[in-house]
Amino acid sequence: MTADTARTVPDEHRAEVERLREHLCALHAELPRWKLVTWTSGNVSARVPGADLMVIKPSGVSYDDLAPADMVVCDLDGRVVEGGRSPSSDTASHAHVYRARPDVGGVAHTHSAYATAWAARGEPIPCVITAMADEFGGDIPVGPFALIGGDEIGRAVVATLRGHRSPAVLMRGHGVFTVGASARAAVKAAVMCEDVARTVHIARQGGPLERLPQEHIDALHDRYQNVYGQ
Numbered sequence: 001m002t003a004d005t006a007r008t009v010p011d012e013h014r015a016e017v018e019r020l021r022e023h024l025c026a027l028h029a030e031l032p033r034w035k036l037v038t039w040t041s042g043n044v045s046a047r048v049p050g051a052d053l054m055v056i057k058p059s060g061v062s063y064d065d066l067a068p069a070d071m072v073v074c075d076l077d078g079r080v081v082e083g084g085r086s087p088s089s090d091t092a093s094h095a096h097v098y099r100a101r102p103d104v105g106g107v108a109h110t111h112s113a114y115a116t117a118w119a120a121r122g123e124p125i126p127c128v129i130t131a132m133a134d135e136f137g138g139d140i141p142v143g144p145f146a147l148i149g150g151d152e153i154g155r156a157v158v159a160t161l162r163g164h165r166s167p168a169v170l171m172r173g174h175g176v177f178t179v180g181a182s183a184r185a186a187v188k189a190a191v192m193c194e195d196v197a198r199t200v201h202i203a204r205q206g207g208p209l210e211r212l213p214q215e216h217i218d219a220l221h222d223r224y225q226n227v228y229g230q
């Protein structure tokens, strides 16, 4: 993809685009820090508020080498608007999520080991611990296998998350996609997804799991989303 010279970043969004370039750079550093990716196998994007634009990382660039100037600005059809590098392979899918979900301000994708092992089995992670009720409000669902490169993954993410409170979906045979009100929230969901995937996997080695009662899941989710923290 090359920059579409017919489209540019409007002046009124310039400051926010520059802020998001910096912010996304810092967020991408969180992926290896939390051991959610190997080599270059994950990506994060952010919607530019009030514009039909998003900022996403370039494809296949080492996280250590990423600089704010490397981030690529695309429109919500996934076309490059500004940037000298090819955008992430998952650009069209991120763009689809932003088009379909106006509430979403950030999208993250990882291949974190435990969560991807659940995805490889095509098995949802059952809500058996409070941390899952808090962040995900229930099970973490599985989406169908979809090829990389077009918007198929994005379509499957949106369809699978419909009817779930979970901001995370395990894409079958692939890995984790998360959404959030912000890019930081999407990365947080990816960190939490790997944490619960690991804990629930370990728990199951010792015997059968028992899903939390629905009324407890509801109460925990409500408290964490509306009361917890500052």
Ligand SMILES: O=C(CO)[C@@H](O)[C@@H](O)COP(=O)(O)O
Residues within 6 Å of the ligand: 040, 041, 042, 043, 058, 059, 060, 061, 087, 088, 089, 090, 109, 148, 175
């Ligand atoms: O999942 C895959 C490939 O299996 C890609 O999303 C991942 O490698 C990241 O690709 P990009 O560097 O964002 O193009």
